[in-house]
Amino acid sequence: MTDPRQPIAWRHVAYLLLSLTMVAAPHVFYLRWWTIALVSALIAWRAYLGYARLALPSRWLLILVALGATLGVFISYRTIFGRDAGVALLVVMLGLKFLETRTLRDATLLIFLGYFLVITNFLRDQTIPTGFYMLACTLVITATMISLHYARAEPAFRVQLRMAGVLLAQSVPLMLVLFLLFPRVPGPLWGMPQDTFAGTSGLSDTMTPGSLSKLTLSDAVAFRVKFESSLPRRRHLYWRGPVMWDFDGRTWSVARFFYNTPLPKTEGEAVSYEVTLEPHNRRWMFALDIPGKVPPLAFISGDFQIYANQPVKNRVRYDMLSYLNASYGVSENRFALRRALNLPAGTNPRALELARSLREKHADDLPLVEAVLRMFRDQNFFYTLEPPLLGDHPVDEFLFKTRAGFCEHFASAFAVLMRGAGIPARIVTGYQGGDMNEFGNYLIVRQAEAHAWVEIWLRDRGWVRVDPTSVVSPLRVDSGISAAVPATDPLPFMVRGDIEWLRRLRLSWDFMANSWNQWVLGYTPERQRWLLGSVGIDNATWQKLTAILFFLAGVIVATLTALALRQLRRRVRDPVNAAYLRFCDKLRRKGLSRDPTEGPVDYARRVEGSRPDLKPAVAAITRLYVALRYGTERGTEALMDLQRRVRQFSA
Amino acid sequence: MSRTIESVVAQVGSIILGKEHQIRLAIACLLARGHLLIEDIPGVGKTTLAHALATSLGMGFQRIQFTSDLLPADIIGVSIYNRDTGDFQFHAGPIFSQVVLADEVNRATPKAQSALLEAMEEHQVTTEGETRHLPEPFFVIATQNPSYQVGTFPLPESQLDRFLMRIHLGYPDSEAERALLQGENRRDLLAALKPAMRPQELAALQHRAQQVHSSSALLDYVQAIADHTRRTADYVNGLSPRAALALLHAARAWALMAERDHVVPEDVQAVLPAVVGHRLVRAGDVTKADGVDIADHLIKQVAIP
C-alpha cells in the first residue's frame, strides 16, 4: 500500500492510536479536563468506527467540532497561542485529524503531527527520563510509518519496531554531526510565550516570614558550580542573591534603584569557578560573596547583585571570580545609608523598644551586635523549618513570643534591631552551602539551601556580613541544612543525606543530569565555539561550519551506502566455496578470471593451458574443491588442505 | 567395468566413423535407462548406429519401420482367435524386445506414435485389458527425419519429453567419409559384430549410474538451469520436472563413463544439448534452433552456484 490515496487498514489505525497516545500521554497532567475528555471521545469514536468498519463522520461535523474546541481553548486559556493553549489546540486537532484519517496521506500527516507533538513535550521537561521516553515514542511512530508502506505481506509489528530501531540507530552518527556542527543561532527568534516558565521556583525580590522556608521544600537544583581550584570552606559558601533594603514591617523588598558601584578592597587570592544556573525566570545571577567580575550580558549593582540583561529563561553558564576576603562600601553613599536605617512607623514597637535600650547600654556598634547575637544564642531561640505563623507585628511576635523561626525570621529580626539601634542594615538573600558531587567534582546548590543573612554597615569597615542563623544553629552553616533542622521537619528527600548509598546514588544521578545539561541541553553557540576551538578550529564562521558539516555528512552517507551495498551482496557461508572463490580471485588478478558459468574442471584446464607452470597447484586445488563440493569427501583435513593450498597459491 | 564401456565405444566407433561423442551420448542414455531419439536426414547412419549398439551390448534387437499406415497393433501385437482352444491368443509385436529401433518415427500417424511412446513410458503394454511387461533392459532408439520434410507427423512436444536425449549425427567429416568410402561394407561389418558386454554387466552399470553421487551444490545447478528456463521469455515453455530429472540422470551416466563417482557441473553441461535440445523451443524462433545452440545459450545464462 504505497499509493497515498489508498485507504489504511484497521490495524494501522491501531498502531497510530498507540503511538499518538504514547506521545500525548505526558501532556495529560497539564491539559484541561474537557480537552482530555474530548480527545478521548474522538479517539474512542474513531477506534469504534475502525473496528466496526463503519463510515467516518462528515467533514462538516468535524469542522464544527474544531471551531467549538478552538473557542473552548480560548475561553480556558484566554488565548490560543502560547505553550499551554497551543498544546491543547494541537492535541484536539490531532484527535480530529485522527477521526478523519482514511488514507495513507492522512496517516502520514498524523505521523508528522506525532513527531511534532514529541517536541512540544520538551517545552515542559527535558530531563533524561523524558528524553528516553520520547525516544521510545519516536521509535513507535517510525515503526508505524514503516508499517504503512508494506504492499503485500506485512510482518508482525515487532519486525517494524526492529527496522525502525535499525533506521534510527544508523541515523545517530549523522545526528551527532548535525548536533555538534549545525550552525547554532542564539534563541529566541521571537518572543517567548508568557506562560513558558510559570511554576519555576527560586528566590524572589521580596522576603516575608515563611517565603524561604517554603522554598526549602523544593529539591530542585538552583545552580551547579565547578571550582577551578579547591573548594572553599563550607562557611564561606554564601551565594549572594537579591539584596533587600526596604521594609514595610513585614516584607523586605529589593530596591528599585541602584547606587553607583563602590569598588571593593580585596585581600587574598580570588576563587575562580564556573556556574551553571538553572532557569528561574528572574534576572539574578548568583556568585560567591563577593563577586569580582561580571559575566557577559549582565551588570552588577552597587550592592553586588548581578543582574542578567534578560530574565534567566534558559540554563546559563558563566565563569565567575570571587573574593572571600574583601571590604566594601567603606565610603558608602549617605543616601544609601539613610535608606538602610528606614523603619516603618508603628510596626514592631517592642522590637524598636529593645533596640533603643540596647543602644543605651552599648555606645559602640560592635558590642551592640554582640549583645543581640548573644540574645539569639542564649535565650532559647529555635531553628525550624516549620515556624509558627506570625501576625501583624511579626518581628515582635518572633522575638518575644514564638522564638522559633527559619533564617528569614532571624535575619529580619536582626536587621530590624540593627536599624532600630541606628546601625545601617540590609538583608541579603541567596544560598548557603551546597552539596559536593564527587562523581563530577562539582557543587550542587539546591533551592532547599536558600538562605537569608544580614549586612550591617560599620564605620571604617564598610558592609559586614552577619548571619544570625549561624549563631542559633551553627550546624546550618557548618554542615548544611539537613543537619540543622530536626529530623521530623519535612525536608525534601534529595537534601537529606542520612543514608550513604542513597546519597551516592542521587549524586551519581545528578552527575548524569548535569552532564546532560551541560552537553545536550546547554549546547549553546558559545559551547559550540569552545568545542571547535578545542579541536583547533578557531573563529568558526557558519560557512566554515557548513563546509565541515557537509564533508562529515558526506562521509557518513557514503559509509551507510557502502554498508547497504554490502548487505545486497550474497555472503558465501560455505567454507569450501569461499576458499575456491579466493583462489579464483587470485587468478582473476592475473587476468585469468573465471566465467560464472564455467565449471571448475574446465576452468582448471583453461588455466593450465595458458599457465603450464601453475599446473600442479591448480590441479590439486581443483581436485580438492571438486571432491569437497561435488564429491563425497567430507573430511576436515581435506578442507584445511584446500584452505592451506589456496593460501599458499600465488599466480 | 569402464573398460567394457570403452570397448563398446571403440567397437561401435569402428562402424560409425568420426562420431565418438554421439556414441558416448547414446551409451550414456542407455546407462541412464533412457530412450534415445536420433534426428537427422536419411543416410547418415542412424539405423547402423542403433544396430551396432544393440549388438555390441549383447541385446536382442527389433526394428520397426514406421509408415503412415502402421497401426498400433503392428507395434504392440495382436490377439488372434484360436479356434482350437476357442480362445484369443496374443501374438507379441516387435516392441517386445530389449532394443527397439523405431525407424522414421515421424512418418507414422499420431495414434501409432503414441502406442510406442506409451510403451516407452510404462515399460509395459496393455491390450484388451491385459497388461504385459516389456523385457529388461528396454531401450528404444527412435530415428526421425527433420520435421520440415513433407508427409511427416512431427512428434508433439509433450511426447518428445519421453526421450531422455535427442542427438544429431550429421555428416561425417571428410576424413571419416574417406574412410567410409574406402572401407568395407557397413552391413558386413555389422553382421560380424560380436557382443562386447554381457547383459549382467550392463545391468550392473545401469545400477552404478544410479549410485553416482550428486551433491547439493550440483542439484542447485540443475535447479538453477530448470528455473531459468521457466522464468525467462526466451523459451516457449520451461523445462518440466521430468526434464530436470532427466538432466540429472544423464549427467550421472556421463560421470560414470568418465570414471567418476560424483557429478560435476561439466557433466551437466556436456549432456545438456542432448537432453534439453528437444524439450525447449526458443520463443519467436520459427527455424527451431538446434539443440546445441539452445544449450549454449542456456549455459551462458546460468551461473554455476
Added chain:
Amino acid sequence: MYGVLKNRLYTWLFQPRGRDRGAIVLVQRRVFILPTRQGLLFALVLLLMLTGSINYTLGLGFVLTFLLGALGVNAMIHTWRNLANLRVTGGRAQPVFAGDAAQFTVHLENGGDTDRYAIGLTRNRNNATFADVPARATVAAGIGIPAPRRGILRPGRLTLFTRFPLGLYYAWAYLELDIQCLVYPRPAFPGLPLPPALASAGAGAERGRGQEDFSGMRQYHVGDSLRHIAWKAAARDQGLLTKLFSGQSETELWLDWTQLPAQMGVEERLSHLARWVLDAHAAGLSFGLRLPGETVDLAGGAAQRERCLEVLALFESGK
C-alpha cells in the same frame, strides 16, 4: 527549443538504452530517486521543529530534529537499496485475444541477504502491481497491459519503483525488457457458421471415425459396416470379427479467406476466421487454414489451434 533541451536532459539523465535482452541488473546508475510529496512535507515539518528548537532553546528539540533529519537521509539510502542490485528478467506472456489484457510477467531476483518489500511494477503510474522479494529468492510480478490490436504486443517501457520503508522517497528504474505477447484477433461474435467440410477421398459413410486409428476387434453384430469386417480373420476361420476404429474426423475442413463475404475488410475477415478456428477446435475437427500467401496444413488439436491463431495474429504484420 525548450522541447529539445528537455529531450537532451532526459537523454542525459535516464540514458535510454533500447530493449535489453536477457537480465537487467539494477546497478547504481539505473536507479533514480526523488523525494515524494510526503518527503517534502517531512522536510517542512523538520524545518518547523528546528525553528521551534532555536526559539525555545530546546536541546532535546535539536536532538530530535537532527535525528529525524538523519533518518530522512538514511531513508533515502534504504529506499534506494530496496531497488538496487535487483536482477530483472522478462518472463513469458500467454497469448491473448485482442481487447483483453496481456499478462506480462517480470521476474525479480534478489541475490542478496536482505528482504525487499513493496516493489511496484507499473507502466503508467496509474495502476501498479506490488511484490515482495525475500532474500535469495526470485519472485514473479505480473502486469496486465491492454492489448487493443492483434499482432505482437510489447509492453514498452515499464517502471519498477518503491517507496519503502518510509514513503519519503520514490526510487525507480526504467525497464526496457525484450518481452512480447502474441495477440490473436478478437473472434467475431456472433460468428458465421463453419464452412462445409469436404469429405476426404475414400472416406465412407461413417463420418467422425478415422480409418487409421485401429483400436481393436469385437464379435460381429448385425448392422456393422461390411467395410469393417476383418476379412483376413474370417479367412483364417476365426469367425466374423468387426474392426473397431475411433478418433477424429477424416473430413477436410478448410477455413478459407475467400469463403468470407467479399465486402468484409481485412480485420473483420481475420476476426471471423479466428472464430472459425475456435469453433472447429471445440468441435474436435481437423482443419486447415488458407490465407492469401499463407497456408496451414490440415491438423487437429490444441497445437493446430494455436498455430492457426498465430498465423492470423501475424497476418500481414510485416514479420
